[in-house]
Amino acid sequence: MSDKTIRVELVAADKAVWSGDAKMVIAKTVEGEIGLLPGHEPMLAILGAGEVRITLVGGEIIKANAEEGFLSVEHDVVSIVARHAQLV
């Protein structure tokens, strides 16, 4: 696996919940679960209620709940923007 990372920003309506570099992000859109790796094409998707899993470079996994929002990917930056979001 390459050593490229993606920058993740998890943002709720009233505060920024988490941000940092990650190896992989798995999120749930209205269409189903989606896995995002570095170099993913630019994308805007509507978020479905569910869990967001962020795999850090070291292999640890950060889990968060996010619902009612959207996620955008561009230039290896993933923004997960939700009305309600918190780490679990």
Next chain:
Amino acid sequence: MGAQLRVYRQKIKSAQTTKKITRAMELISASRIYKAQQRVAASAPYSRAVTRAVSAVATYSNVDHPLTTEPARIDRAAIVVFTSDRGLAGAFSSNVMKEADQLTTLLLSQGKEVVYFLVGRKAVSNFGFRRRVAVQQWIGGTDLPQFDTAKEISDTLLKAFATDASEGGVDEIHVVYNRFVSMIAQVPEVVRLLPLEVVEGIEAPVGDEVFPLYEFEPDVNKVLDALLPVYIESRIFNSMLQSAASEHAARQKAMKSATDNAEKLIHNYTRLSNSARQAEITQQISEIVGGADALSTAGNED
């Protein structure tokens, strides 16, 4: 103690009590401005992300969304007024009301009917006093706005906007709120919320940044459908937070000058009471001297 002196002492005491209260309110507001500012800052990433996404969709699609299209004719316009729940904040609420009145005059002169949505107890009581009717009002919590309230307001507004004017809906929505510029300046601001002009965001994307060609999931229309209400919400929430920060700043300023005025009053009354006391003493001395004089004259005559 003479009557005059007693009156002055009473006035000094009452000014001192007032000063204690205004000083306390000043300090409370000062500590709350900081928190309110932090909340504005904390919500910035969200509104930035939302604005960015909306601009991105708007750039790469020529979709005509009901929220962004100008209605053929505007029969009824709505004004959303953000005031505070409590007073003692100087001209905070009345500035916004004044701005709303000017906007009303303008809209009426354009032949539009005007309806109101009110936020804050001050706006509600102002309307009650002038016997005007609002479509809906939200009171409570203006000094610590919650996102759920913002969502409720924007849902109501979107519903009104989606309804046809002939069925009691509105064609245009304006918001009036106090924008927090600095600790000493809060500017009432009028913004047209709907129909949307996406280009002017709260924070426009930097420079001539070119958005990448996005893939939309499920498709561009659905994404826009989901994004625009979120955008409206975040704008409303931002207005509420700005308004809250401005409220605390305005109250601190008002209470500071009230404290200063109380100090000035105390100073003046202390001077007056000193001279009253001096006059009393002088009078007593002259009475004693006069009395002794009279006694000794009477003694000589015997």
